[in-house]
Amino acid sequence: SGGAPHCTCLDHRIRKTTCKHILFVLMRALGLRKEELLNGVEWAVVESAAGEDGLFAVDAEYDVDDDAGNVVERPKKRRKVTAVAREVKQRPVDGEESCPICCCDFGENSQAPLVFCRFSCGKSLHLACFKKMAAFQRRARAPLLCVYCRHPWD
Incomplete structure (x- = not known):
């Protein structure tokens, strides 16, 4: 407002x-x-x-x-992306952790599906929040990066 x-x-x-x-x-x-x-x-x-x-x-x-x-x-650092990305396991979600997008604790809405950074940090976020963020990034023609570690999502 x-x-x-x-x-x-x-x-x-x-x-x-x-x-x-x-x-x-x-x-x-x-x-x-x-x-x-x-x-x-x-x-x-x-x-x-x-x-x-x-x-x-x-x-x-x-x-x-x-x-x-x-x-x-300061000159921007260039990220090196390897040709073959190795997948990592999903980190366990602590009940006190919160989604970096909506800031709601994962424990509050335990039924909500989660996605995680598969190629770098393994941290989770709500699937619905991720979809909104991905749509925003697509409209902005910006690369889709992990909100935790800034590694390319795909």
């Missing part, structure tokens, strides 16, 4: 700060860069909201050049 992003977590409701959930959606789901988020927000506040788990370290494209203090673009 427009306006500023809103979250129902305690951090956002009580402290009125930008929580890690909002940052996750803005950066990982929508693909915004740090520089695009800094519209009037101090970076230290944004970084502290992300926590120490390195939310921004996962896919950072920019570094600060220590010598001159300039922001420089």
